[in-house]
Amino acid sequence: MIALLPWLLVLVLGVAVMVLAIKLRRTEEQVAPLEQRYEQTSAELQHYRSLLQHVMESLQDAVMLVTAEGVITSANPAAIRLLGEGLLGRTLLQRTLCYDLNLLLTRCVQTQRPQHAELQISHPQTRTVFVRILPLPTAPDAAESTYLVVLTDISELRRLEQIRSDFVANVSHELRTPLASIRANAEALLESPPDDPAIQQRFLNTIVHQTERLTRMTEDLLVLAKAEARPVPQVQKVKLHSVLRPLLDQVRPQAEEAKVSLNVDVPADFTICAQRDHLEQILWNLIDNAIKYNRPGGQVFVRAVKHPDSSEIIIEDTGIGIPHEHLERVFERFYRVDKARSRARGGTGLGLSIVKHLVEAHGGRVWVESEMNVGSRFGVVFPDTCPQPKESNSAS
Ligand SMILES: Nc1ncnc2c1ncn2[C@@H]1O[C@H](COP(=O)(O)OP(=O)(O)O)[C@@H](O)[C@H]1O
Ligand SMILES: [Mg+2]
Numbered sequence: 001m002i003a004l005l006p007w008l009l010v011l012v013l014g015v016a017v018m019v020l021a022i023k024l025r026r027t028e029e030q031v032a033p034l035e036q037r038y039e040q041t042s043a044e045l046q047h048y049r050s051l052l053q054h055v056m057e058s059l060q061d062a063v064m065l066v067t068a069e070g071v072i073t074s075a076n077p078a079a080i081r082l083l084g085e086g087l088l089g090r091t092l093l094q095r096t097l098c099y100d101l102n103l104l105l106t107r108c109v110q111t112q113r114p115q116h117a118e119l120q121i122s123h124p125q126t127r128t129v130f131v132r133i134l135p136l137p138t139a140p141d142a143a144e145s146t147y148l149v150v151l152t153d154i155s156e157l158r159r160l161e162q163i164r165s166d167f168v169a170n171v172s173h174e175l176r177t178p179l180a181s182i183r184a185n186a187e188a189l190l191e192s193p194p195d196d197p198a199i200q201q202r203f204l205n206t207i208v209h210q211t212e213r214l215t216r217m218t219e220d221l222l223v224l225a226k227a228e229a230r231p232v233p234q235v236q237k238v239k240l241h242s243v244l245r246p247l248l249d250q251v252r253p254q255a256e257e258a259k260v261s262l263n264v265d266v267p268a269d270f271t272i273c274a275q276r277d278h279l280e281q282i283l284w285n286l287i288d289n290a291i292k293y294n295r296p297g298g299q300v301f302v303r304a305v306k307h308p309d310s311s312e313i314i315i316e317d318t319g320i321g322i323p324h325e326h327l328e329r330v331f332e333r334f335y336r337v338d339k340a341r342s343r344a345r346g347g348t349g350l351g352l353s354i355v356k357h358l359v360e361a362h363g364g365r366v367w368v369e370s371e372m373n374v375g376s377r378f379g380v381v382f383p384d385t386c387p388q389p390k391e392s393n394s395a396s
Contacts, residue, residue, distance in 0.1 A: 062129075062151040065136070066092060067144055068109045070102060082151060084124045092149065097123040101131060108133040108147060118154070128155045170334045174217060174348070178210040185210075213346065220350040223281060224333065227357035233275035235362065237386045240270045240304055240313065243279050251287055259296035260317075262287075266304040272311050273386040278358045285351035286315040286378050292345040293376070294319035309384055310364070316377040322370040330368065331356040355380070 056063055062079035064072050070091040079087060083095045093102045098121045108115045114134040121127050130152040138145045189203040248262055255262050272279060283302075290300040294317050301316040322330060322337055329335045334349040336342040342349060352366075355378075359366050363383050370376035 060152075062149075062153070064092075064149045064151075066105065066147050066149055068105075068147065070105050073146070079151070082125075082127065082129075082153060095123070096121045104131060105133055105147065105149070108135060109145075121151075126155075127153055128158045130154050167333060171221065174334065175214065178213045178217075181210045182207050182214075213343075213348075216346065217348045217350075220348045220354065224350055224354050224357065227278075227354055227361060230357070230361045233278055233358075233361055235273045235275055235386060237271045238274055238276050238279055240266050240272055241268060243276065243283060244302065247280060247283055247287065251284075251291060254288075255291050255300070258291055258294060258298075260291050260294045260298045260300055262291075262300050262302075264302045266302060270304045270306070270311070272313070272382050273384050274362055274382055278362070282355050282358050282380055283313070283315075285355050286380070289351060289378075290315050290317035290319065290376070292347065293317070293341075298375075307381075310381050311384060312379055312381045314377060314379045316375060318375040321372040321374055322368070322376055323372055324370075327368055327370060331366065 056076040059076055059078055062082040063076045064079050064087070065074040066072050070093055072087045072090055072092065072095070075083075075087040087095060092105060093099070098119060100117070100119050101121065104115045104117055104119075112135050114132065116130070116132045118128065118130050121129055132148075132150045132152075134148050136146045136148050185203040185206045189200060189207075192199045192203065244264060244266065248264065252262065287300065287302070294300065298318045300318075301314075303314045303316070305312045305314065326335075326337045330337070331352045333353045335353075336347065336349045339349075356366050359380050359382070363385065364381045367379045367381075368376065
């Protein structure tokens with residue numbers, strides 16, 4: 001019996017080892033899919049994290065995560081573009097100096113409801129922003145709650161709205177003046193003695209004059225609207241002389257009346273890549289101004305200069321000049337240095353803005369130099385971008 005004891009022990013141990021081995025095998029079989037799930041889940045997590053990062057980076061809106069005290073804990077590149085570098089760890093108030101934004105966050109923290117408002121921030125740059133702040137669900141192990149702040153920069157939108165409303169106000173004002181004059185003169189005509197043709201003639205002349213002004217204004221507004229729509233002009237090689245010749249014939253009586261002489265110094269074969277009627281419109285406006293804002297005995301010069309990749313036309317006059325502080329603004333719609341003088345000469349205040357829009361639609365640029373009581377010089381530069389080297393049929 002004693003001799004069998006070691007064998008028995010070995011047998012028991014052997015069985016125990018086998019049972020353990022089977023259990024280990026089973027455990028391994030159970031753990032393997034768990035490991036696989038773990039790897040799969042962490043890969044998915046990584047994928048979603050990089051997706052989220054891509055989304056945040058590609059957003060045009062500034063997106064930030066902040067604490068209830070407004071400390072920024074995360075910011076996307078748009079937020080850095082709007083509020084500058086070094087956002088993390090700083091508060092919204094420190095970065096924007098906008099108390100209303102801070103107030104909006106406080107309201108969101110207190111009510112735990114989304115808040116939104118349009119605000120003006122003045123730091124680090126003055127911008128109009130639409131702000132949305134919402135509380136985010138708190139993670140179970142998070143020490144404090146987090147808020148999502150989204151800032152949409154709407155400065156450009158508001159600026160365009162302002163330009164549009166100024167434009168509408170200007171147009172109504174400009175139209176109202178001649179309309180009021182037409183009405184007043186028509187009423188006076190009605191009440192005038194029927195047997196006084198001289199008086200009637202005077203009232204009728206004013207009515208005709210004001211009607212012409214209204215017509216010019218509506219025509220200019222139409223040209224401007226078309227120029228602003230910026231359809232790509234169908235450019236062709238146009239001989240400058242072929243446009244200048246009829247144009248100068250047209251303005252010559254006006255120049256003679258104003259005692260202004262016209263001088264052209266343009267090589268016979270000088271060409272411009274432009275849409276013909278646009279070029280006419282541009283030159284007419286500049287030459288008309290050079291005559292209108294000139295003085296008796298004054299001069300107008302038209303010159304042309306070829307550059308390596310562009311062609312430039314310069315219209316210079318020896319007129320009244322433009323005060324330095326107005327130079328930047330003369331290309332704005334309805335901007336006139338001397339309203340009375342412009343109106344008296346039939347101006348609408350739209351000519352130079354038409355010139356600017358048309359030249360820019362060609363990919364070109366305009367410039368101006370002026371000295372009071374000496375004269376002004378306007379330049380238009382057209383890139384040499386003709387599609388075909390052959391001359392247009394209409395160019396002569
Ligand atoms: N050659 C010039 N010399 C002096 N002032 C000019 C000249 N061209 C334009 N200006 C000024 O710029 C303003 C805007 O010009 P423009 O847009 O053509 O309007 P308009 O001629 O109808 O008044 C003019 O009212 C005038 O005050
Ligand atoms: Mg003009």
